[in-house]
Amino acid sequence: MQIAFFNTKLYERDWYERHQGHHQIHFFDEPLTPYHVSLAEGCRAVCASVNDNLCKLTLEGLKKAGVEVVALRCAGLDNVDLGAAERLGITVINVPGYSPFAVAEHAVTLLLALLRQLPEARSRIGRGNFSLDGLVGTELHRKTVGVIGTGHIGRAFCQIMQGFGCKVLAYDVRPQAKLVDIGLQYVSLEEVLQESDVVALHCPFNEQTRYLIDDRKLAQMKPSAILVNTSRGKLVDTDALLAALNRGKLAGYATDVYENEASWFGKDWSMEGVADERLNQLRRHPRVLMTAHQGFLTAEALEQIGRSLLNKLSFFEGQRAEGVTKASMC
Ligand code: NAI
Numbered sequence: 001m002q003i004a005f006f007n008t009k010l011y012e013r014d015w016y017e018r019h020q021g022h023h024q025i026h027f028f029d030e031p032l033t034p035y036h037v038s039l040a041e042g043c044r045a046v047c048a049s050v051n052d053n054l055c056k057l058t059l060e061g062l063k064k065a066g067v068e069v070v071a072l073r074c075a076g077l078d079n080v081d082l083g084a085a086e087r088l089g090i091t092v093i094n095v096p097g098y099s100p101f102a103v104a105e106h107a108v109t110l111l112l113a114l115l116r117q118l119p120e121a122r123s124r125i126g127r128g129n130f131s132l133d134g135l136v137g138t139e140l141h142r143k144t145v146g147v148i149g150t151g152h153i154g155r156a157f158c159q160i161m162q163g164f165g166c167k168v169l170a171y172d173v174r175p176q177a178k179l180v181d182i183g184l185q186y187v188s189l190e191e192v193l194q195e196s197d198v199v200a201l202h203c204p205f206n207e208q209t210r211y212l213i214d215d216r217k218l219a220q221m222k223p224s225a226i227l228v229n230t231s232r233g234k235l236v237d238t239d240a241l242l243a244a245l246n247r248g249k250l251a252g253y254a255t256d257v258y259e260n261e262a263s264w265f266g267k268d269w270s271m272e273g274v275a276d277e278r279l280n281q282l283r284r285h286p287r288v289l290m291t292a293h294q295g296f297l298t299a300e301a302l303e304q305i306g307r308s309l310l311n312k313l314s315f316f317e318g319q320r321a322e323g324v325t326k327a328s329m330c
Contacts (some may be wrong), residue, residue, distance in 0.1 A: 001317050003071075004040035006032035007049040009266065011297070012073075015306050023313065031262075037061030045313055050074040050293065051262040056084040063088045069316050073305050074296070075152075078205040078232060079262075091316060095308045097152045102301035103256075104156035106294065107200055107230040110254035114226060114289045115140065141165040146196030148172070148189070148212070149203025149231070150179055157200055158184055169195060172203070193220040198228060205232035215240035218250060226252040230295045233259035238278050245287055252287040256295045265292040 001023050005016065008027040016025055026043065030036045032052035038061070040046050046067050048054060054070060059081060062070065070085065071093040085092050113119065116137040124131070145161045147154050150172045158168045158179070168184055175186040193199060199221060203209055213227065214237045221227070227250060229236055238259055244250040258265070258279055274280055283290050296305070 001045055001313060002026065002043040003045040003047055003313065004028065004043040004067075005047045006030060006036065006039070007052055007266070012302060012306070015302060016310075019306060019310060021310065021314075023310065032058060034058045034061055037065055040065045040067050043067060045069045045071055045316075047071045047073060047309065048079075049266075050076065050079065051265060052079060053262065054080040054085075056081045059084045059088055059090055063090060068320070069093060069313065071309050071313055073309055076204055076232065093309070093312045093316065095305050095312075098296075098304040098308060099298065099301040100152035100156040102298040103153045103230050103295035104160060104202075105298075106256060106291070107153075107157055107202075107228050107254070108160050110230070110256065110289050110291065111198060111200075111226060111228050112140070114252045114254045114287075119289060120286075140198075143167075143197040144169060144195050145198045145200065146171070146192035147200050147202060148192060149201065150176060150184065151202065153230070154200075154202030155179060157202060161198075166198075189217075190220060193217055194222075196225060197222065198226045200228040201231045201235050203231060203235070205234050209235055211235070211237040211240075213237065213241070215243070218244040221250060223249050224251050226250075226254060228254045230256040233257040233261050238282065242278070242281055242285070245285060252289070253282075253285075254289045255282075256291045256293055258282065258290070261293060 003023055003025045005025050005027045008029055013027055028039050030039060032046065032048045032054065034057040037058055040062055044067065046062060048070060067090065069091040073095060075094060075096045075098065077092065077094055080092055082092060117135045121135055141164060143166050145166045146169045147158050148171050150158060150170050158170065161168050162183060169187050169192050170184050171187065171189045171192045180186065212235045218240055241253060245253065260276060264274060264276060264279060282288050
């Protein structure tokens, strides 16, 4: 099958080139937007990333170009207008549940680095400053960690926190009995926010979770708490977050995501500069530790994403060859 691969990054191109098998992959650096759909002309499939824009206009353009299936090399589907895809008869494939440890471990990495002031320590060492004043850290042992969303990644994160000797509280719209069996305590969202020293977001972005953490929720948290967000930027109201940090109502923010990240992440802006005042405040804030959506970026996860995606595309192709018209493969 001919596949138009959008938003191609060096770290993934090599793997797909080696494993494309009978598929023919055409790599484009461009993101997938309504303005770039013509690049998919002649391809039955497109492969898109987390920051591509699969709105109704894009999907209509893809349909006109002859595209039958959109394959997302990510877990979330929040950047796709699923209603429009269904109306247009375009099948949408994603890769839920690939190595949840990649993201969970990244969340833990950010959290520990913030708690032990590693960015400041590293910068001092680089300057030849070996003093320790101002570097007093905080331990995780015996702290209360609140987890919002206990699916694949949330569960892995909870288990790591249990290993650190933390008490883990959880909130999920669909609590899982098997997690209670391993010592998780499900409580209300309010209780998670009020009781926790660390609050970690592991739920998807949708209309119900937009600005899940706003000024009202931030006011319920302990002023000494750390918020961890490796899920989606739009779960957090950045203005409210910055205000809480600046007023001493929150101790720190460890994040892998930003609400307007699609415009910035994935590219080097060091020469041109970043023309986004909120992002600039966040990335320069002494109590914020930010990475640019790299939670998934491990060799193991890339391998699982690639294999799962190419298998699903081959399966789709096989179904079409046998005359099966409706494929639900998410
Ligand atoms: P999952 O679908 O396995 O789990 C999500 C959990 O959130 C489910 O248990 C669900 O019931 C719960 N949930 C849904 N709405 C909720 C709400 N309003 N309040 C509380 N809980 C709610 O998803 P998975 O694989 O664990 O991924 C979680 C999120 O992590 C993804 O949606 C995505 O946004 C993000 N992600 C980030 C990556 C990164 O590189 N930073 C990579 C992969 C995923």
